[in-house]
Amino acid sequence: MFEEFIKTYGKPEISVIPSVKEFVDYEAKLPSTLLDFWRIYGWSSFQGGLIRFINPSQLQDIVSTDFLNNKQAIPIISTGFGNVYVWYKGYVYELNVLYGRLMKLGDDLELILDYSFCKKNYKQKVLWDDKFAKAVK
Numbered sequence: 001m002f003e004e005f006i007k008t009y010g011k012p013e014i015s016v017i018p019s020v021k022e023f024v025d026y027e028a029k030l031p032s033t034l035l036d037f038w039r040i041y042g043w044s045s046f047q048g049g050l051i052r053f054i055n056p057s058q059l060q061d062i063v064s065t066d067f068l069n070n071k072q073a074i075p076i077i078s079t080g081f082g083n084v085y086v087w088y089k090g091y092v093y094e095l096n097v098l099y100g101r102l103m104k105l106g107d108d109l110e111l112i113l114d115y116s117f118c119k120k121n122y123k124q125k126v127l128w129d130d131k132f133a134k135a136v137k
Helices: 003-009 021-024 032-041 060-067 107-116 120-125 131-137
Strands: 014-016 043-046 051-053 074-079 085-088 090-097 101-106
Touching: 003 107, 021 032, 032 051, 060 074, 090 107, 101 107, 120 131
Parallel strands: none
Antiparallel strands: 014 043, 043 051, 051 074, 074 085, 085 090, 090 101
């Protein structure tokens, strides 16, 4: 599970394991692979905050009202430059906050994380990993 992602980004620097109640709240709403990831790594931060698996409640109001106007969209990942990845009706979407764009990425979260997030081009052009590394120095 998420082997390439962990190989590429390493172990999380910060991790908070969700409570039993929080797991129960999201069981029917999120993919089992994400819940399994949370059980192992929790809500966690990788590469100094470049990628953060978040407690959805942290960004739920902002995503639901300001951007998507839909309470069914669940924020699951945020990036160092503020992009938010949401789970909505069985698909992962990238919400580019800077440009106000929403892009459907697919329905297989593990494939998205293990493939797209680990590709050099995606890291540079979407996650801006090199710029983020300079910014946090």
